[in-house]
Amino acid sequence: MxxxxxxxxxxxxxxxxxxxxxxxxxxxxxxxxxxxxxxxxxxxxxxxxxxxxxxxxxxxxxxxxxxxxxxxxxxxxxxxxxxxxxxxxxxxxxxxGNAHFRADSERPLILLAGGTGFSYVYSIAQTIAAAKLDRPVFVYWGVREQAALYHNSVMQQWAAQNSKYRFIPVVQQPDQSWQGRSGMVHEAVLADFVSLEAYDIYVAGPFAMAGVVRNAFIEQGAHREHMFADAFAYI
Ligand SMILES: Cc1cc2nc3c(=O)[nH]c(=O)nc-3n(C[C@H](O)[C@H](O)[C@H](O)COP(=O)(O)OP(=O)(O)OC[C@H]3O[C@@H](n4cnc5c(N)ncnc54)[C@H](O)[C@@H]3O)c2cc1C
Structure with missing residues (x-):
């Protein structure tokens, strides 16, 4: 430091x-x-x-x-x-912080942000793209309202760079105009992956979310040593 x-x-x-x-x-x-x-x-x-x-x-x-x-x-x-x-x-x-990006891993990635936890995920997503890493990367960004997706189009462009990159915004309380995923962001991940065993998982957001994610993802096969979140040190 x-x-x-x-x-x-x-x-x-x-x-x-x-x-x-x-x-x-x-x-x-x-x-x-x-x-x-x-x-x-x-x-x-x-x-x-x-x-x-x-x-x-x-x-x-x-x-x-x-x-x-x-x-x-x-x-x-x-x-x-x-x-x-x-x-x-x-x-x-x-x-x-110890939840920094591990570039030396070969494992596919899930980057999970709740609200302004996006800041953390954004840095890692940019690093991955700049290094032209050819690993599957799934970025999930959960917000309460659609208007909080302040970098939605930036992330759509990020995902367009590589067919292995995916960006999945998830709105908790969508209005009628929202065409995408809705609900809690960790539930979208749980619905999309039968097992999380193979993945490196990076998480940032409200402490309550981090606690729920840690328990639910381990139950769905994630390895604790492949999960990274500085919030884990606080909860
Ligand atoms: C190391 C560290 C770094 C931090 N960095 C920042 C930073 O860069 N900027 C900043 O402003 N603050 C930061 N904080 C403070 C704090 O983490 C944020 O204020 C907080 O994440 C803000 O959440 P939000 O209001 O944006 O999310 P919310 O709007 O409250 O939640 C967003 C989404 O998270 C999910 N979620 C929320 N609550 C739950 C729950 N109980 N169970 C399951 N899912 C849930 C939902 O999908 C929800 O839509 C940091 C704190 C620490 C310890």
């Missing part, structure tokens, strides 16, 4: 409750795809956010928010906005 200083270059709305943040570190940074940083609001208040960008990109991208406005995200955003307006840097601890 390294503590770095970053300028806040951009804060823009992706949805009414989720914001995209771009930071430029003052020094070269080292992290793996799928890791997170902790934004330092103070010495004793550090909040984890998955890094949506990939190693080697000049800026660090974050997706901050959730289906409902909460203080976890809004206080972090208020801090970022204040430092941006004052043209002052923010501090972050970077290179955190």
């Amino acid at each position: 390294t503590t770095i200083s970053c300028t806040v270059d951009l804060i823009e709305a992706l949805t009414p409750t989720v914001n995209r943040v771009l930071l430029t570190p003052a020094q070269a940074v080292s992290f793996s795809s799928g890791q997170y940083l902790q934004l330092c609001l103070s010495d004793s208040d550090k909040r984890p956010f998955s890094i949506a960008s990939t190693p080697g990109q000049r800026q660090l991208e974050l997706h901050i928010g959730g289906s409902v406005a909460d203080q976890y995200a809004s206080q972090a955003l208020a801090h970022l906005l204040q430092q941006h307006q004052l043209q002052q840097p923010v501090q972050a601890d970077i290179g955190l």
Whole structure:
């Protein structure tokens, strides 16, 4: 872990409750795809956010928010906005987490995101595409409402790059215009795979979802040592 200083270059709305943040570190940074940083609001208040960008990109991208406005995200955003307006840097601890992408595996992949857990999955999906990995990859992204799928078209384009890549958005409470999958995202995975034994599975989202996924997927054959989620350390 390294503590770095970053300028806040951009804060823009992706949805009414989720914001995209771009930071430029003052020094070269080292992290793996799928890791997170902790934004330092103070010495004793550090909040984890998955890094949506990939190693080697000049800026660090974050997706901050959730289906409902909460203080976890809004206080972090208020801090970022204040430092941006004052043209002052923010501090972050970077290179955190053990649920980073394992490129050396030969196994097919399931990447599962709930809400802003998409940030984590997005970094890994970009790394896979940049390396032109030719393994089957299934990206599931579950949201409460269709409007929360802020990178739907980006991910449709991602899937179009390789016939082995699939993107499956799942809306929990769809309106009548929604043509895709509905319900809870982990239930879509359980319905699509008779056994999860063969897969490397990467998971990010609300803690409650991570707990349900861990139990239900192991029951459907997934190996715990092939499941990766930093939320598992918290629950
Ligand atoms: C290491 C780490 C990294 C984090 N990174 C970020 C980040 O990058 N950005 C950020 O804003 N916050 C982050 N957080 C905080 C927290 O994880 C998010 O605020 C949370 O995931 C936001 O969920 P949501 O409101 O977007 O999802 P929701 O809208 O609540 O849920 C989305 C979908 O998840 C599934 N789901 C939700 N609840 C359940 C359940 N009980 N059972 C089964 N499925 C369920 C459903 O399919 C639902 O549609 C992080 C926390 C940690 C510990």
